Amino acid sequence: MFRSAVLAALALIVAMPAQATDTPFQEALHAARNDDWETLSRAQARLGDEHPLQAYLDFHRLRAALPDLNPQRVQDYAERYPDSPLPNDIRQLALVAYARDERWDAARAVYDSAPRSTELRCLYWHAQWQAGNQEALNQARELWLSGNSRPSACDPIFDAARQRGQIGDREIWKRMDLAFYERSPGLMRYLRPMLDDSSYATAADWLLDLYGDPETLTDLPKDLPDDQRQVLLAAGFRRLAYTDTETAREWFEDKRGDLGFTDAALVERAGQRIAWYSTIRGVEDNRDWLDQWLREHGGNDLLDQRARRAVIERNWDELPDWIARLPQSERDDSRWLYWLGRAAEENGDDGKAKSLWQQAAGQRNFYGFLAADRLGEPYRFGNAVPTGDRALPDLPALARVKLLREQDEPGLAWSEWNWLMWHSDERRQRELAQYAVDAGWYDLAVQASIQARAWDVLAWRFPAAHRERFQEAARRYDLDPWLPMAIARRESAFYPNARSPVGALGLMQLMPGTARKVSREAGQAVPGEQQILEPNTNIALGSRYLADLLKQFNGNRILALAAYNAGPNRVERWLAEEEDDAVPADVWIESIPFRETRAYVQAVLTYRVLFQGLHGDTEERTALLLLPRERGTPYSVAMIED
Structure with missing residues (x-):
């Protein structure tokens, strides 16, 4: 026997907490998830057999029949619903169930080739081995050779490979x-x-x-x-x-x-x-x-770090030599153009500095915007006009997405949308991106922009998602509303059901412990997991937590954002103990020890500029990246002392 990661991954479909049953479909789906077939039959009678979401109810009938289910019914299900992600989901569940029950003939019947996930690959090749396929042991050896733990589902095929000397x-x-x-x-x-x-x-x-x-x-x-x-x-x-x-x-x-x-x-x-x-x-x-x-x-990574070390230590004389050793594509990036400009400025060549910053300022990113600020010029957004045709044909998958969102099933809608993206060409992806923006499906619009590689269509990449909610939270906690919106864009791409591997939840990726602490300090009821995922609650708690961090770091957004990502204690340790060792804001950001946190701070500040520039009441696009006090204060522990 083994525990299945596949079952955990499919928990969204297989087992959800009880939801309010306001519609016949919600009642039917809740009953199906809980194997309440009597209630399902009553709800089904009201829905009829041709409901657009019938595939979900049929899915649970098949799921509940495993492992005794005839594998032909899995194939029949795939043929009935060919434009849906669900056939692949039931195949995964079926393979796990058949393997647990040692129904190897059935296990071999559900996949024509090896699946992607490690667990399913192990089960697939174990089933093939049971039929005498010698290639299974070669594949077992490849799966074995990993420095990380493998799922317990791999143990039987590993044991077989060891017994026959393939793994020695x-x-x-x-x-x-x-x-x-x-x-x-x-x-x-x-x-x-x-x-x-x-x-x-x-x-x-x-x-x-x-x-x-x-x-x-x-x-x-x-x-x-x-x-x-x-x-x-x-x-x-x-x-x-x-x-x-x-x-x-x-x-x-x-x-x-x-x-x-x-x-x-x-x-x-x-x-x-x-x-x-x-x-x-x-x-x-x-x-x-x-x-x-x-x-x-x-070694490019090492040279990059060596150039970064020169920035951290402010060795402006040696910095250009290390940057010159990087590949041309790296040297042309706004990051190193900016730092070459800083080195030129510090070495007294203002003309060269200006020329380098002019090149950097043409790029739409953190260092491009920093360079524009150095020049006193507006940011260049490079915003392309959306080209999607809004007159989409009738797509069953799109209809299901709409219905699932109306039924408060964002996770299932997300799966349907991704399936639709993967099975659409770039033109259709662009059409769907515009459709999603028009429909207010902000998380899906962002996902479509990524699939379509529409990097310059900022209306799709940076929609003003949940604007009223962010504005309300900002008024309550005296915040700039664009900042928590930028955090949500970075943390979850506006997907409300986002869950990180470490347990962070929702739009603003709150850890449950943080959410409970913020609620208690506010004198509010401690929320459960489902409440934390709810956008209103998540935005309110995340905004309050951000306001607390800003207060802790005397309004400095750079430090507060670093703390949001890496924790306040780490940020305090990263500040210089002595004012003589303090560095400017740009150097401090580049010196953040965690690559993820460096990228996070830069991204959120950049996204905030984009949101305000695209959706704010003013078209001003100058000097929005850093506040004057953030730019002008050397970064030491003196910044946060009372």
Whole structure:
């Protein structure tokens, strides 16, 4: 038996909390989800058999009949509803159910080729193995070789592959090495007992030791097979680069030869890792070695980080040299054009600075807008006129989307919409994008703009979604309404049912604990999960939380946004302790240690400019990115002291 990630992923269809049954369809769907067939029959009689959403009711009849369901009925369902995402959903459920019940003939009947997800692929190939398909064991080996845990549904096909030697000691050792690189010691410990009687057992023990204490790499036995020893040396240097970057560099320079670390590819890989941590941590004692390594070995990501390090340290003389080593496409990006302009300005060449900022200001993004502010020029939105034809033909999927949204089923509507996008050409996608904007389906409009790659049609990418709700919350909490709207656009693309892997919910991606805390502080009833997902509640709680962060950081939106993404405590640690070490706003944003948070702050501030410029009462598009006090204040802890 195994737990199924597929069932969890399909929970939106399979099991929803009770909803108000205001319509016959809602009553029927609620009954079907709860296997209440008597109530479903009564509701069905009122709906008739040709209701546009009949596929959802039929889906649950099939779902409830698993695993005894004849697989031909799954095929018949697909033929009856060919323009719907539901046939694929029932196939997934059927494969899981048949595999659990060991109905291998039925399991093979529901898919003609291997599905995408790891869990379903394992089940598919296990079913094929039961029919004697030898390719199944080759596929099992490919699925096995991962540094991350695999679903328990994969265990049977893995066991079969191990019993027949397709997964042997070498594959177990290789997977332990992959797990080391993925920082997954739990998986390493799980795999280790599989090598008890193996020639790899000693190496496996050393691999675990190196993860806990990489300095033991100097104690590695000389009599280990060289291929194993090379892997262990590479792993040890990689781990030491993380735990003690300076020592890793010293040993890499001075002890590599004595240790016999000679595999050229692994040596290169270890050196790149030491260079990476030397760069992002700004290890001063490693600087000479690092710069020489980069000149000889390069690597775009490393060079990018080295140029960023020059910005953080405000080494304006050396910055242009590092940027010059980047690919031309990177050098032409507004980010590096802006920083080259800053370096030119600091080095006294105002004419060159202006020329570089002119180039950067042509791009519609954070650094393009920063450059425009430096020049005192308006932002260039590059806004294209929508080209979608609003006279769409009658599309059954579009009718279902409309009905599902009316029935308060945004998740099901979202699935239907995505299916429709994937099965439409670019012209139809553009037509649908405009239709969604006109209908007020803001999340679907954004999704359509992405599918159509309509990057310049800002009416589709940045609709003024839930404008009245954001304005009401802004009045209540003394906020600029465009700022929480920009957060929602970044967090969820306005999809109200958005759920992150860590549990954040709704438009503004609130963690349940945060939502409860904000509610208690406001003297309001503590909301449940479904209430947090409701747009009015989510916007109100998210806006209040943003207002609290702005108060905590003395109205500085840069710091408040960083805290919204990464947490207030981290932001306080990122501020300089001494005012002499404080840096300007642009440098502080570039110095944010988390790549995600850097991108988040830049995106939200940029989106806010776009929303105000597109939908505000004024057509002013100048100096909207940063407030004067945000631009002019050096960033240190003094900013948040009372």
